[in-house]
Amino acid sequence: SQKIEQxxxxxxxxxxxxxxxxxxxxxxxxxxxxxxRQDPGRGPVFLLLIRENEKEKRKERLKVTFDTTLKQSLFxxxxxxxxxxxxxxxxxxxxxxxxxxxxxxxxxxxKP
Amino acid sequence: xxxxxxSSRYLVKRTGEKVFLECVQDMxxxxxxxxRQDPGLGLRLIxxxxxxxxxxxxxxxxxxxxxxxxxxxxxxILESASTNQTSMYLCxxxxxxxxxxxxxxxxxxxxxx
Numbered sequence: 001s002q003k004i005e006q007x008x009x010x011x012x013x014x015x016x017x018x019x020x021x022x023x024x025x026x027x028x029x030x031x032x033x034x035x036x037r038q039d040p041g042r043g044p045v046f047l048l049l050i051r052e053n054e055k056e057k058r059k060e061r062l063k064v065t066f067d068t069t070l071k072q073s074l075f076x077x078x079x080x081x082x083x084x085x086x087x088x089x090x091x092x093x094x095x096x097x098x099x100x101x102x103x104x105x106x107x108x109x110x111k112p
Numbered sequence: 113x114x115x116x117x118x119s120s121r122y123l124v125k126r127t128g129e130k131v132f133l134e135c136v137q138d139m140x141x142x143x144x145x146x147x148r149q150d151p152g153l154g155l156r157l158i159x160x161x162x163x164x165x166x167x168x169x170x171x172x173x174x175x176x177x178x179x180x181x182x183x184x185x186x187x188x189i190l191e192s193a194s195t196n197q198t199s200m201y202l203c204x205x206x207x208x209x210x211x212x213x214x215x216x217x218x219x220x221x222x223x224x225x
Contacts, residue, residue: 008152034213043116043202043216044155089155091214098143098162099170100206100214104154 002027004092004103012109013080021075021106023090030092033066033073038087038105047088048075080110114139116205118217125224131190133220135203143206144186145214146170146178148199155202161186193224 005024013019023033032051036044050057050066050073057064063076077084087105094101119134137144146158147170157170161180175197179187190197200221204214 032212036214041219043204043219044214045216046213049212098206099157099160099168100145101157101171102147102155104152 002094002101004028004090004101006088006090006103006106008104008106010107010109012111015081015110015112017080019077019080019084019108019110021088021108023073023075023103025071025092025103028071028092028094032093033064034091034100035062035064035073035075036089036091036102038089044089044102077108080108082110082112084108085110114141114205114207114215116203116215116217118201118203118220120220121218123220123222125190125193125222127194127224129190129193129224131193131222131224133188133190133201133203133222135186135188135205135217136184137186137205137215138184139205139207139215140183141205141207141215142183143208144180145204145206146176146186146188147202147204148172149202149219150199158188193222195224198222198224 003026035047038044050064061078065074087107089105090103115138117136147155159178161167177189202219203217
């Protein structure tokens with residue numbers, strides 16, 4: 001069956017450090033992968049999309065990598081700030097059709 | 113930016129009631145989604161609509177139905193609410209193309225007593 005796995009344990013890091021979150025998937029052949037941020041009590045907000053032919057994508061302090069051989073995406077936040085504290089979700093399109101499936105999310109806590 | 117509006121932020125219903133959750137988007141998107149989110153289970157897809165009157169079941173459609181009579185509106189219906197349908201319900205609208213992304217509403221926290 002198709003699975004998307006993110007570390008369910010919270011990631012605690014110190015302000016200024018780089019946060020790295022992982023998204024692993026099985027039985028998908030995604031054309032692209034997306035990352036979202038979700039704050040408590042709010043809907044997820046889109047951050048980045050990376051396509052299968054892109055190894056890396058950057059947006060300000062965010063960097064995403066996509067390794068289709070390892071079936072893994074890494075999401076990095078450099079120079080992290082307390083305001084980056086949130087849950088981060090990865091999402092994939094299923095092999096057939098247009099339905100987007102989400103991983104369980106990883107909660108990031110950045111301490112001052 | 114795209115606005116996705118869910119009609120209620122909080123809703124309390126009784127077991128057996130018929131419940132309507134409404135979602136409206138203002139950007140003429142063809143694709144709309146209903147998810148529910150529960151602690152430890154993440155976002156799970158209930159239904160997907162790819163055009164007016166067109167729908168597909170997601171991973172957990174049992175106990176739910178949907179209606180898409182107009183492009184901007186996608187309704188989720190709980191025919192007979194049960195306590196295990198207590199959850200956060202999130203509606204999303206999808207921008208397709210090279211800048212593909214989902215836009216989510218703020219969610220409806222439904223409690224079924």
